[in-house]
Amino acid sequence: MKYFPQTPEDIRAMLERIGVQNLDDLFAEIPEELKLKGELQIPHAQTEMEVRRTIGAMAAENRPLCCFAGGGVYDRYVPSMVGYLCQRSEFSTSYTPYQAEISQGTLQYIFEYQTMMARLTGMDVSNASMYDGATATAEAMMMCVASAKGKRHRVVVSQTLFPEVLDVVRTYADYHGVTLCEVGPDAHGLTCREAINAALAAADVAGVIVPLTNRYGLIEDLTGLADACHAAGALLAINSVASHLALLKSPGEWGADIACGDAQSLGIDMGCGGPYIGYLCTTNALVRKMPGRLVGQTVDAAGNRCFVLTLQAREQHIRREKATSNICTAQGIMCLHVAIYLALMGQAGLAETEQTAADGAHCLCQRLAALPCFEQAFPESAFLNEFTLCYTGCRPLADVMADMADRGFLAGIASADGTMLTLAVTEQRTPDEVDALVKAFAEVCQAGCGTNQ
Template identity: 45%
Template sequence: MYSYIPHTEEETALMLKAVGLASEDELFSDVRAAGCLLPGGLNLPEGLSEQEVLDRIRALADRNTKGICFLGAGCYDHIIPSAVRALSSLPAFTTAYTPYQPEISQGLLEAIFEYQSMICALTGMDVSNASLYDGATAAVEAAALALSDRRKTTEVIVSETVHPFTLMCLNTWAHGTSRVVKVLPEKDGVSNLCALDGMLNPQTAVFIAQSPNRYGLFEDFTGVAETVHAKGALFAVSSDPMSLAIQKSQAQWGADIAIGDAQSLGLSMGFGGPSCGYMAVRKELMRRIPGRIVGQTADDRGNRAYVLTLQAREQHIKRERATSNICSNEALCCITSVIYTSLLGWEGLKEAAVLSYDKAHYLCTGLRSLGYTIPVADGRFWCEFPVVFPSEKKMEHFIASMRKKGIFPGVRLGRLTGKPADAPVLLVAVTEKRTREELDLYLSLAKKEAR
């Protein structure tokens, strides 16, 4: 007997008899005849009781160490309201499949419609899909979308200041194919936009940039859309959606494609996943956007109703002509994020964004006054900033002494980029969750280290 399999011995016997088989083995007579039957069993342990499983897995969870988290680089320790966890774990949401049967999926469809509405509101764009895997894969999808929309193009220009893993995902995507990923170099921690015009050419499908960028810095995209559009290419901007409560939206920059990672909207860090990638586009690109989309329509009884729509774009219809293969997305995570923004509203979201901004600036100012090198002006970053140490060794010493007091002081940028110049750079992230006490503890330890 297994907890998750209901069959009694008697039922099994009755069922086998009904099928006309003498034993369970005969269910696999075709596998046997094909010469594929696995000799012996699997070399895995015997099954465990619920309590044993829980004990083992809790023991693994307990072997992980918690700390006061100043780590960011694409994943942030924000406050998650209790109602977010409670509502996003409702069994109907968790155990439903993709809502292909609208009559019994109206709730799920409406929740996704609300998510799409929220993403469109924050980004200023016209059409959002029902989520992608994460921010990095959203950038890959943006590149693919642009190549399919701009016929006969082969190349993508991406700013060097996007998240290092986003760049790796784009390079992996292009490797071994006819696609070319070119990198617009950075200057002083932001995209060297002066060099963009010279790089754009008739082969260019899209320019992809990110703000706040890999260093946490805001990018100023004034005039970029005009430059990019003048060369017939599209413009895609990746942004942490919470930051859009402070900085200009993708639509305000004139972008065609808005992408990013919605982890900051109520998703736990969860060792990096699942997260939630988002993508929204101008209406001209409505039939190019990958993934599922929910639309509002009517039923045959005069009710307002929701349904998965514009499916002619998708892989199960287009097959080998599809420019994206996405089917499973991060639906539950997108619902989580819209529950989060529903509770906060615009005012709450702005409050979280401003608190993160103010607290990051407080820490930054404090560190600077202790003599630390932070090559970024106030007002030019959101919740994350780089600290440049005299050497990697000094940085490691700093990290080690912070760790002793239970602080994870930042992310080693060099480990992400592999660039020698980044080796002594620590990325420090501060969210609204960090308290004054925690910030002052950080500063007091940094003061000792500065001596």
């Protein structure tokens, strides 16, 4: 076995030094009835060639589709530099950088990531990553409650968050003992502000969580929201798709106390769902309530600048049940993906990418809405690179989507009730692909209509 370096002679010598006869003697104290008898029924060992073949066949079972789906996960181009540098095993095979003297590489890229995310979100400080955008938002919710020091247990949350994010927030709230007050959308697909204001009238609201771009792709207008929250003694947490912040007014500019969300859109493959990276940024005032690891700048014994994990008194390995969160291992090296991506793109490249995507989305929206089976769901609300259509065709939308997949398209994300379709465009989509998608929709939506009814 190529991962076990011990020769029979090594094993014999080591056993002798320990003073036992054989390997099983090392487990002598374990009660016999607990020990495994016979062989475990798992697959037979495979050689490297066989592993490649077996798993390669599984990878080939996934269908390659031209992606017009979004919902918080976007088919963005990842420059070759990102994967190339992130594969360096000095980075990838290292542990959490507790030993700063031999971990400056990790600590420095996290410090750079923190700085970039703070600047992008317009906040003072970023932590060293959360698992994903959904759990980052759930942590933001718990942070709101923790900051209220036991006096406030209610969090107001907009139902226009991506459905997966909302579901995770609900789960954490349920078990953590947070009372959620859910606010639905108005007729324009945006968080209902009257409902938020009404909810803020309760005395025990610890925080309000709203998205910047929502589940329908729409840009929320958050004018005056931070003031309303703060006047009611609540914190404001804004969930956003990180790349959208290239163009949109940032959480910091809106006056948020916490910015959270997913940064998959910054140099990370869609990868069947992960690994991605959640981010959580906040103000200097709240940094001691922040969950997760944090890197700070200091000097070493020789007076040179260096970086260390800091404010560890917030964390589980010191504070145990009184920690700000249970999180320890988060998404480490995904910070490096984001840092390299942003270093290459800069604000200009990021804005150009997002603008191309947004313009493509507006073009596609217009063309699809011109088809008889679609109309724009919220024509009066602004959107960026994602939009929602009402489906009015005669065939079930699920059938339409299956036919579109047969033609090579993941043609958006259909609502569970089959009445709405949300599509996203990224800088990777070409005019030819958009033409082909529109043509395919026209044919597929039409197919069978009028003959079967």
